Amino acid sequence: MIVAISIGAVTVPVGDVWAIVWHHVTGAGTPPDDPALDQIVWRFRTPRVVLAALVGAALAVSGAVLQTVVSNPLADPIVLGFSYGATLGAVLVITLGGGAALAGLGVSAAAFAGAVVAGALVFALGQRRGRLAPTRLVLAGVAVGYVFLSATSFVQLQATPTELRTVMFWMLGSVAGAQWDQIPTVTVVVLLTTALLVLFGRRLNVLLAGDESATALGVDVNRLRAVLLVLSALLTGTVIAVAGSIGFVGLMIPHLVRLTTGADHRRLLPLTALLGAVYLVLVDLLSRTVDRPNELPLGILTALLGAPFFLWLLRHNKGLD
Amino acid sequence: MKLTVDRLHVTLDRTPILRDVSLEAHKGDIVGLVGPNGSGKSTLLRAVYRSLRPAGGVVRVGDDDVWTLSARTAARRTAAVLQDATGDTTGLTVAGIVALGRSPHHGLLGRDGAEDRRAVEEAIDHCGVRAYADRDYASLSGGERQRVLLARALAQSARLLVLDELTNHLDIRARFELLNLIRATGITTLAVLHDLDLAARLCDHLVVLHEGAVVAAGPVLEALTPGILRDVFGVRAGAGRHADGVIRITYDAQPLAHDRAAGRRR
Numbered sequence: 001m002i003v004a005i006s007i008g009a010v011t012v013p014v015g016d017v018w019a020i021v022w023h024h025v026t027g028a029g030t031p032p033d034d035p036a037l038d039q040i041v042w043r044f045r046t047p048r049v050v051l052a053a054l055v056g057a058a059l060a061v062s063g064a065v066l067q068t069v070v071s072n073p074l075a076d077p078i079v080l081g082f083s084y085g086a087t088l089g090a091v092l093v094i095t096l097g098g099g100a101a102l103a104g105l106g107v108s109a110a111a112f113a114g115a116v117v118a119g120a121l122v123f124a125l126g127q128r129r130g131r132l133a134p135t136r137l138v139l140a141g142v143a144v145g146y147v148f149l150s151a152t153s154f155v156q157l158q159a160t161p162t163e164l165r166t167v168m169f170w171m172l173g174s175v176a177g178a179q180w181d182q183i184p185t186v187t188v189v190v191l192l193t194t195a196l197l198v199l200f201g202r203r204l205n206v207l208l209a210g211d212e213s214a215t216a217l218g219v220d221v222n223r224l225r226a227v228l229l230v231l232s233a234l235l236t237g238t239v240i241a242v243a244g245s246i247g248f249v250g251l252m253i254p255h256l257v258r259l260t261t262g263a264d265h266r267r268l269l270p271l272t273a274l275l276g277a278v279y280l281v282l283v284d285l286l287s288r289t290v291d292r293p294n295e296l297p298l299g300i301l302t303a304l305l306g307a308p309f310f311l312w313l314l315r316h317n318k319g320l321d
Numbered sequence: 322m323k324l325t326v327d328r329l330h331v332t333l334d335r336t337p338i339l340r341d342v343s344l345e346a347h348k349g350d351i352v353g354l355v356g357p358n359g360s361g362k363s364t365l366l367r368a369v370y371r372s373l374r375p376a377g378g379v380v381r382v383g384d385d386d387v388w389t390l391s392a393r394t395a396a397r398r399t400a401a402v403l404q405d406a407t408g409d410t411t412g413l414t415v416a417g418i419v420a421l422g423r424s425p426h427h428g429l430l431g432r433d434g435a436e437d438r439r440a441v442e443e444a445i446d447h448c449g450v451r452a453y454a455d456r457d458y459a460s461l462s463g464g465e466r467q468r469v470l471l472a473r474a475l476a477q478s479a480r481l482l483v484l485d486e487l488t489n490h491l492d493i494r495a496r497f498e499l500l501n502l503i504r505a506t507g508i509t510t511l512a513v514l515h516d517l518d519l520a521a522r523l524c525d526h527l528v529v530l531h532e533g534a535v536v537a538a539g540p541v542l543e544a545l546t547p548g549i550l551r552d553v554f555g556v557r558a559g560a561g562r563h564a565d566g567v568i569r570i571t572y573d574a575q576p577l578a579h580d581r582a583a584g585r586r587r
Contacts, residue, residue: 199429206424208413209473210405216370217477218396218425263412 001053004285005045017041043180051178051186051242052284053277056249058190058239060276061269062232063250064257065197068204068265069228070134070141076250077236080141083247084148085118086111086240091152091167095159107170108182112241118144119233123226132225172297173246175284182242189238193231194273200228201266208263248303249276252310259313279306322383322398322480322509323348324369329378331364338364340533342378346481346526351503351510353524355517357554360530362513363404363485369511370401370483382481396425400479402470402487415461415469416454419444422476444475448502464495471502484512488519517545521560521568529553541568 006017016032020041023031031038063076070080077083089110121144126137156167197204203224206214211221236250253276257268280298283305287296324346331339339361346352354362367373368380371387380387382398390398400422413421422444423437445451448468453461458469467487474482484503488496496516500523503510514520520527520541527544529537531553537544545560550570557573 202424202427202431205413205417206421209418209421210403212367212372212403212405213401215372215392216396216399216401216403216483217421218391218393220392258412262414262417264417 001049001281004049004052004281005041007285007289010040012037012041021046047180047183048175048178048284049281050183051175052280054183054186054190055175055239055243055246056253056276056278056280056283057194057273058235058276059246059249060253060272060279061194061197062235064254064265064268064272065204065228065232066250067254068207069225069232070137071207072134072138073255074251075138075141077232077240078145078245078247078250079138081118081122081143081145081148082115082233082236083240083245084145084152085114085116085121086237087114087171087245088148088152088155089114089117090170090241090244091155091159094166094170095155095163108241111244112237114148115233115237115240118148119229119237123229130222132222132229137225137229169297170244172299173244173302174287174295174297175243175280176288176295178242186238186242190235193235193238194269197228197231197235198266198269200224201264201269204228204265204269205263244297244299246280246298246302248299248306249280252302252306253279256310256313323381324352324481324509324511325379325381326365326369327379327381329365329368329380330376331361331368331373332376333364333373337376338533339368339375342530342533342535344528344535344538346509346511348509349507350526351512351524353520353527354511354513354530355515355520355527356530360553361533362530365530366401366403366483366485366511366513369481370399371395393425396477396479398479399481399483400474400477401483401485402467402474403485404489413458414455415450415458416441416445418458418469419450419454419472419476422473422478425477440476440478444472447475447506448472464491464498467491467495467499468502471499475506475508480508482506482508482510482512484510486513486515489515517550517554517560517570521545521570545570 002014002017002021005021006012006014016037019029020031020038023029024042059077066075066077066080067073089112090107093107093110122137122141125140125144126132128136156164159167203219206217206219207221207224209217214221254268254272257271257275261267261271283298283301287298287301290296326342326344329339329342330337342365344352354365356362364373368375371392374388382395387395419441423433423440426437445454448471450465450468450472453465458466461469471487482503488499491499496519500519503523512523514523524541526539527541528535529544529549536553537546537549542560542562547559550556550558557575558570560568560570562568
């Protein structure tokens with residue numbers, strides 16, 4: 001992370017970065033006496049790297065949980081419609097303009113609301129006679145996603161070119177706008193929710209045995225699904241709200257960890273969080289260095305870098321045959 | 322532990338599936354549940370392992386109605402090996418699958434202790450799956466998988482075992498091996514079996530279900546009379562004890578033409 005902070009449009013020596021961060025965190029030590037450097041490191045890059053780590057961890061964990069909850073290896077926050085809900089919320093606020101911002105809702109708040117609405121819809125449509133059936137949930141998610149997507153497209157048609165650029169950038173995701181005041185909330189939600197999900201690890205494992213077997217193993221399958229859906233919608237909603245819709249992390253990272261260390265959720269979830277965090281910090285680092293001083297949206301790079309590696313792993317893993 | 326099913330009625334989608342079903346399995350008994358497809362066998366099992374709430378009547382494991390127990394408490398008493406596809410794609414190892422059996426013994430904060438490890442090790446040894454304990458479950462043969470699922474059920478340390486078609490699709494040797502494993506546990510067992518010959522070998526008592534009702538029950542030879550075999554299963558056959566003490570069923574391959582329509586639903 002320190003290295004990621006040091007590299008950017010201006011490269012700061014790793015030692016200086018360490019001194020500045022250390023000084024701000026503990027109040028001790030003597031940082032280099034350069035206000036510009038301090039600005040770059042502490043005010044801009046540090047929150048950005050911290051946010052990238054949080055977003056990566058959250059998306060990856062929520063993908064891992066959703067894949068088990070709906071017994072579908074393709075599931076992630078996008079397939080279940082959460083991301084499209086958030087996108088619609090954000091795009092509405094961007095195009096209606098800051099002045100018209102729905103009753104004082106910012107882009108982040110609107111995106112969060114969108115994700116929660118999408119989650120609630122999927123939840124309501126995914127059940128039949130009080131049972132949450134996996135296939136039904138996935139189909140409901142895909143359908144809800146399409147509705148939100150077409151609504152988003154319609155809103156985009158009404159937008160001005162400047163607004164469109166903002167919308168595009170938001171839809172592809174970025175942590176460039178990271179500010180310190182966002183960090184505490186996001187940190188608390190991501191850490192607490194992830195910790196809670198890890199506690200559910202044993203029951204997530206039981207869910208792998210199939211619904212009837214899980215019931216016979218003492219798990220209330222329906223209630224467990226509901227709780228896990230709510231937690232993962234909360235997790236995704238929180239990070240999409242601040243970083244936009246970033247694809248592929250939620251799908252790929254969990255599979256990477258499963259393929260290498262197995263599917264026991266008590267180990268899978270913490271490792272997934274860690275790898276997701278590292279991955280997004282790296283991707284963000286690349287996004288601001290490959291084309292300095294311009295920035296690329298994260299969504300472009302996550303898939304561009306991740307997909308080939310993922311395919312390589314698929315071909316070389318015998319466990320899937 | 323004793324199992325009592327008392328005047329059970331179960332309805333699915335407003336269709337009555339079980340009507341006034343009663344049966345008992347005493348401590349250590351192996352009771353076989355037989356009947357043609359669609360007779361309600363799996364539904365009865367679901368009521369026993371507390372997956373399906375009955376419309377009437379009661380299922381007691383020990384002295385308690387299973388619906389007065391929490392899901393976890395019920396699962397500490399009753400373990401089940403079922404037909405649902407324990408995933409080919411789970412990514413869990415054999416030991417990981419067996420360890421699932423310990424989950425009813427833990428709340429959210431529970432961690433595995435010595436007791437859990439002992440139960441898992443014992444189950445692995447009892448079912449002879451030690452040799453492939455570290456392999457991926459998906460890489461096992463059908464017979465190996467069923468042994469693993471049985472080990473998971475034993476790791477649950479339950480006192481009633483519910484088995485749904487445990488030996489389906491297995492070769493003859495694997496079937497006999499599994500039967501011997503079940504016998505050796507000494508746990509009260511309620512087993513759905515398709516193969517009447519296996520049922521006759523394994524079980525102390527049989528309960529014959531037909532269209533959601535019990536039509537015969539008792540020791541094997543009393544339950545599988547030629548009349549029941551003809552009317553319920555639609556075959557001309559007889560069950561008899563052979564010189565070696567084993568009960569076998571002899572079939573006449575000629576189907577009963579009129580019974581196709583009358584007796585069988587599928």
